[in-house]
Amino acid sequence: MGMLRRSWLLLGWVMSAVLPVQAGTVDCLNQCIQVKGVASFAHADVAWARQMAIRDALQSALMQRQADVSSQQQVENYQLTRSRLTVRTRAVVKRFTIVRETQDAEEKLVTVQLKVCLQPAQSACDQPLGGGFYPRLAVAPVLVATPYEARDIRDLPQGWRRALIQQLRQQGYRNLQPVALDPAILSVQQVQPVLDVDRLRTIREETGAQFLVFTVVRALASRHRTDTLLPDSVDWMWEGVKRAYNYDLDPNRRDITLTWYLVDLNHQRIVRQEQLHRQIKGEVRVGRDKPFGSLAFARTPTGQAMLAQVKVQAQQLIETLRCLPFEAEVLEVRRHPDTQKQQVIFFATPESSLREGDQLTLYHRDDVPVRMGQQNLGTVQQPVGFIRVKQLMDRFAVGEVEAQNGTIAVGDLIRSW
Secondary structure, three states: OHHHHHHHHHHHHHHHHHHHHHHHHHHHHOOEEEEEEEEEOOOOOHHHHHHHHHHHHHHHHHHHOOEEEEEEEEEEOOEEEEEEEEEEEEEEEEEEEEEEEEEEOOOOEEEEEEEEEEEEEEEEEOOHHHOOOOOOEEEOOOEEOOHHHHOOOOOHHHHHHHHHHHHHHHOOOOOEEEOOOOHHHOOOOOOOOOOOHHHHHHHHHHHOOOEEEEEEEEEOOEEOOOOOOOOHHHHHHHHHHHHHOOOOOOOOEEEEEEEEEEEEOOOOEEEEEEEEEEEEEOOOOOOOOOOOOOHHHHOOHHHHHHHHHHHHHHHHHHHHHOOOOOEEEEEEEEEOOOOOOEEEEEOOOHHHOOOOOOEEEEEEEOOOOEEEOOEEEEOOEEEEEEEEEEEEOOOOEEEEEEEEOOOOOOOOEEEOO
């Protein structure tokens, strides 16, 4: 009985020591702090300054928790001539409430005090205030640079796209749209795709997508390796001699090389580019009776290698898209018939995780683009308003303008914080 009593006492002491640590860990992961934000309404209305003060407070909260700060400075003649500060945070705003708000008429300042609750982010992003949304992704079929090398694989272009969409959905990404792709967007001889503005605009208008991913299979060469101890040049020569004398040589090596591109359709630029390479051995020939994605295809060495590359591509895509802000163009500007408040309509779907009540920022784009020769470098953008999502339909959303500091027009950009 004495031994049993001592065991229970020891167990109670261990539990009393462990439980507070676990509770403290939970509080740390979902910690709420109070921060202050300030903005001026000297050259804007009070509503605009209020939103800017809230934004200032949220940024302050994020910098206080799990932030990585890097600084680049340039000094000439012992004087600081250039300084750049970059902040990457590993926390996102879960929710916030306004504790106090004051306005100073003399100084023309709005001050807000917020209670901000943070939660850890899955990765460090440059857009922590815009996290949580899923931009629409258009997925194109695979382009095969050398179709002759893929003659033993049936349904490769469409099969790869189906497998990629399936992998993206399994990993939690839902806002997807299959799309056809003009092969002229990429020449076999070119490393980079041709970012034709008209073609990309057509894809964006047909799908409503913010980003486009397309994959180019650059190499699927299979060969017969005679002797692994011989140099490649000698082995190739020996293989040619055997084929000249009609020897039946089944391929036992295969190099698979592909490149995928993530293109921003709103700004016609490549966001990320990756190359995947794998060399496989064994029975590398697939056969036309095993279409891409089928169970029989997955059992072959080539099928296993290619499906593994699809999985890696999906992981890299989600890693990139998680840190990119949601962005859509203003399709229409109107007045509410009853309240006469200004409203904007933009493309959005429920799969973007956008909900009624979410706040977004409006950016006005100048009509005249910046050019360098014949190249369009883009347009100047500046924030002109904040909207609150009032209605979310299957293919579009309606936002009500809460604060405005400039002209809002069709073609302007709506972006997460």
